[in-house]
Amino acid sequence: MSYLFGVDYYPEHWPKERWATDAAMMREMGISIVRMAEFSWAKWEPREGEFHFEDLDEAIEVLAREGIDCILGTPSAAPPAWIIRQDPEIEPMDARGLRRHFGGRHHDCQSNPVYRAHIRRFVTAFAAHYAKNPHVVGFQVDNELGNSHADLCYCPSCTARFQQWLKEKYGGIDALNRCWGTAFWSQQYDDFSQIDAPRQTASGYNPSQMLDWKCFCSDLVCDFHKWQADILRAAAPDKFITHNLMGFTEKVSYYDLGKQLDFASHDQYPGGHFRPRLDVPIADTLASELDFIRSLKNKPFWIMEQQSGITGWDTLGRTPRPGQIALWATQCIAHGADTVCFFRWRSCTFGTEQYWHGILPHNGEPGRYYREIKDFMHQTAPVLAELQGAMPKNEAGILFSYRQEYAIDIQPHHPQLRYLDHMKTYYSSLYRRNIGADFLPEDADFSPYRVLIAPLQFLMTKALSDKLHAYVEAGGTLVLDMRAGIKDEHDLAFDEGPLPGMLADLVGARLTEYDCLREMDGLVHWDGKEYPCHLWSDIMDLTTGEAVAVYDKAV
Amino acid sequence: MSYLFGVDYYPEHWPKERWATDAAMMREMGISIVRMAEFSWAKWEPREGEFHFEDLDEAIEVLAREGIDCILGTPSAAPPAWIIRQDPEIEPMDARGLRRHFGGRHHDCQSNPVYRAHIRRFVTAFAAHYAKNPHVVGFQVDNELGNSHADLCYCPSCTARFQQWLKEKYGGIDALNRCWGTAFWSQQYDDFSQIDAPRQTASGYNPSQMLDWKCFCSDLVCDFHKWQADILRAAAPDKFITHNLMGFTEKVSYYDLGKQLDFASHDQYPGGHFRPRLDVPIADTLASELDFIRSLKNKPFWIMEQQSGITGWDTLGRTPRPGQIALWATQCIAHGADTVCFFRWRSCTFGTEQYWHGILPHNGEPGRYYREIKDFMHQTAPVLAELQGAMPKNEAGILFSYRQEYAIDIQPHHPQLRYLDHMKTYYSSLYRRNIGADFLPEDADFSPYRVLIAPLQFLMTKALSDKLHAYVEAGGTLVLDMRAGIKDEHDLAFDEGPLPGMLADLVGARLTEYDCLREMDGLVHWDGKEYPCHLWSDIMDLTTGEAVAVYDKAV
């Protein structure tokens, strides 16, 4: 794949007579790939089993005439009205038991077997139809999986699937009772069928159940993707499959989802869209997301949606300054993007995203965004062609774990502590010193890194502890910080030994109790915020671990 | 009708022995009209079909003996418990699908056919009973229509009626799909029966659907009023019908509702009732509401409820300063009120509005409010008698449109932009220069006005554009501002031409794109607030339109 630049295109939003003009303008800019089709189920299957891909075929053909290939998305993020009216149980349910309805997008339960049957029928036909089309080079399943589903879904289907997931994880109910600590507050279960999704309670939640729920939700999204990807791959084995990820969105583990992809893609909107003018991401935040997406598969990635103008729904983000769109796109390339697709070709005149501005404005006449992006493509093309496939060799690694994030966010201890914010303070420290970093899952190879930053290692396993010990013994510099080693993989506190548990020898101190004398001395100040010195965190600056520097940003 | 002063009276809240005393005290003050009956359905019809108007007859008679006439309200804002228990589907439903229950007021769905049958039975009997009573001179339907229903009603009955409304508007489903842009996010409908009220979604709304929903809600209120008014007029053709409106409340178009009234009325509570001490309306806000109510029918109006003391439910507004009640009432007269009724005669000792203070306190003994209001009536009577029927001749008009308000509030672009707040900055500018203004709907005759201020002309039609052109060609000064001409009547962005679209020639500039270079220069500062310069707004100060001054308050 030698595509340099692309665009997200919705030919079904415009008259056919316009398509050739669009395609010619795209080619002229330097576009050789478009993503299409991911939100138009009702168009391709207006009635059950009645497929109409003629218009999409024609759009592909029009683009192909200008030398433009395409990626097609499956439309499962927006089931049509006729499906919802026929099977309203597909609508997702929140923790209070209330459904979310048709009229926006993501009005679907991803576990629902009735919905899956609809998807199977469509995707099977879709994949068969495009399997042999030489201009269709790849697929995207659904859209931004995890988006809009942050607080969903607690419906009976998801509950049943959660029970099944727990059964597979724990085998028997006794193991679950032990690992969830259901002896507390009389929460013992006799049978998996008694277990609920964590719906709204009168008071309090079981943290181990919450952790499993979050992991289940992630797994469900991965299963939903894999299940569609399997249909696609079976029918069209020579097409690639990628997905438009969204940085550090937490609903689904991108490590897991990434394993199913031929390569990762990322959607980037630095201008904000619902935020006040000044509350927009800055360079280091953007860079951290790009480095993370590159780290998922440890290889170059695509930008599937790169901001092409002002964005927003009912409220808008800020106007990109002259040159700023090119700046953002260039940063993506610098961090490992091999292909940059802009979202979207032309601002839609209708629907929720009327103000999510495209390269072309509503009236379709080229303007500033068009000129700037065209110039960017022309100037960058030779360099990008050269760079494709190149990878940085970083000496700093950051251990980023969804499980630690889930566990900390379930029990942040301090209302202002968020796992991601905290982790990013390390990233920013490196970034400001121009030190490149990779993000690493727990099962990564740590050995290539001179420094391994491991923030908030709340949940500790023997396997991870062994890896960290081996890393330090081999001469690596390990940065640990507060709350490490307190809990096991089930979010249960260890019931013996000094803190930080299995890591105690690494930090050069064996504590027989929390150092409360130090705790009361004050707060830890970290990057302009303060945290309370609960547990063993603040003893760290007293220690002289062989290979450990805590709270030392000068790595 | 030569009534100068009136009061809102609830004889059913007090012992009969007191009525003559009240009536005599009213007469002595200068009161010649009272409004009664609008909240006491259970009293007049304690069981289905069993009507008891004896007490109300007697109260009317007692008042008549003192020369006081009355207006009677229909009681549909508070259906009694026996109706709700018998037909609980009458209770309204919110966007999440939850009912609002009996125990307050406005616990009704205005479209529900079962509820309408109850109302028909009552109002028919009510109108027949009072049709020949010479002391009953007019009717009010329900109370403050639109109040408490801001986020209601999404019940099956309203959904069905919305479908019917859409069918009548669009004829066929294809037209609706086109005008709602349902090609976006796969929202095509095959049939009107698939369409929902815009209940809670997982993510995002269709702005065209939202606009239609808001217009439907307004039309439903108007229909609810007309349907009752028709019953009243058929039985009692010589009584007037008015309604106690509430300034710029947005649920229902007062232009439309006003067409059904013999004259408009307004409820005015400047002291606030749920607000912190200092967050209360000031003179220009009050004036704008009065000018708007006068503009509805372009003739004098009544104040149906004028604040007579501290107001509030569970929390209270501020205490009127000495003389302030008279000041407020005088301002009403100055802006076109011909009759001023005070709310209420005596503070109720029970119920939600125990602290909504009347002219008399709970104990019924005249105090400061009584003395101040009596003095006001005596002093003002000769002047008001002279003024009745007089109308200002204003040279400035403000184009106020519910459709523009709905569209801007659905998509404010900037979180702090509200249509009403923005419009009022123009009004205040005029007010501080002592320039009188009328509010005009789109179908008004603009020609009498030297200046026409047309803020936020977001939705533009050929008809309106033609009117604005003709106005300018005839020498009028037209003030346009940001976001004009971007969308059509269906809330769809125009897909061709320069901005501001049909108005481009009026502003002396044909833009081929958004002037993004200027956009990035900063924010528009307007009356102490700042707005982002999205779209074409900020190019205006560069233009030299023949008859256009933008952002120029010196009209």
Added chain:
Amino acid sequence: MSYLFGVDYYPEHWPKERWATDAAMMREMGISIVRMAEFSWAKWEPREGEFHFEDLDEAIEVLAREGIDCILGTPSAAPPAWIIRQDPEIEPMDARGLRRHFGGRHHDCQSNPVYRAHIRRFVTAFAAHYAKNPHVVGFQVDNELGNSHADLCYCPSCTARFQQWLKEKYGGIDALNRCWGTAFWSQQYDDFSQIDAPRQTASGYNPSQMLDWKCFCSDLVCDFHKWQADILRAAAPDKFITHNLMGFTEKVSYYDLGKQLDFASHDQYPGGHFRPRLDVPIADTLASELDFIRSLKNKPFWIMEQQSGITGWDTLGRTPRPGQIALWATQCIAHGADTVCFFRWRSCTFGTEQYWHGILPHNGEPGRYYREIKDFMHQTAPVLAELQGAMPKNEAGILFSYRQEYAIDIQPHHPQLRYLDHMKTYYSSLYRRNIGADFLPEDADFSPYRVLIAPLQFLMTKALSDKLHAYVEAGGTLVLDMRAGIKDEHDLAFDEGPLPGMLADLVGARLTEYDCLREMDGLVHWDGKEYPCHLWSDIMDLTTGEAVAVYDKAV
């Protein structure tokens, strides 16, 4: 009972092999009583009617061997999963009609007859089993009654019971209509079966209904307690019954609940658990709660749960400084606690309260908390043994009334006025002058007190007025303040006479109306906050009541 120190212990959370170690360590510290069993229903009755008290028996025996007795709690605050799955109607319902589900605690409706049948079965067996056990000296019913139920329960069972409660209170529906003022907004009821719990309305609530609802909720909790206590007392007449109360929690009247107890107990967590670091109770707030608990039965009380370390669920409170735990416990003793039990023995490694730290940390090894608390016990034991049974003789009384609190909180008038906050300003004034105070219900004997502070006497009855008059006539100094005497016991405003109504002669002024001239002069400043001078409040500083000093803190 000569127990000095105790602890809350959950042997079922730990391996049996550990129990003897725990018991020995407890004895060594000075512990002679433990509370157990109140959250482990599923453990004692894993299947309906199948009771397993063997482990609990063994734990009691292990403790007894070290000379430690125990109190057992009934487990009704956490019905097990098998009950909820079998009878899901037990789950409580909020005002919107949504259930709260299993997964935390307090997921129960206290009126539900099905739930009561489950409790009856368990408690009967439980009481029978332990009636003769000499080491079980008392019972606690449920846990912190009122906790987590602040906004619950509006289910059909509670609604039916509310109707029954109203029937018993009012006899006939006419009396209810009169006392609720249902003539307002057409709220008349024909029958008690028409009356709802005050579920969510479209707009507004009836304050008299709200007051009855709050009183009903309090009575329901008391009934729930009494109903269990009766079962316990019948089976085990020689055991005491106490309850772990929570200071000024408002859901249930502790005056009423206290009548059922042999002695009161209190749970004290001064370090906070969900609060920012500095927003924690200070000495006078803690003292007020202790004085209140002592006042309930006018005799010494227990601390059933005394903070033993950092507390919290997902977020944590502040770390107790060295010595601070002892300081807090000592304050309890100084205000009348005869026995102090610490919560809990050892931090739980699982469940919601993993971070609610015990005397021992997760690893079970004695640390700072253990050492500090042990030292406290050893040093304090001789003094406390001496002090047990001693009572202060206070000359200042504060009239604290749940009904006044409910009424003020239903209609606070000013958004920032809260009954408790206001009352505590008086307490703090006394506290800072080292003047001891008792809290008194309306039916207390006022005569022993030189000063009686009666804040916010909003609801006034003839009986209370007579008592206050008699108190003043006998030479007592009565402190009244704003809003006194405005309403009757049904939350209806009095409809005659000057304010403050029955109290008017006490304050040396007969007002014929609200002193509005004074009202507008400003706000009342009271302890750093300001309140609006609505109603008659601010006239007080003009009066020269014989025995009344208003706004005078120098009592």
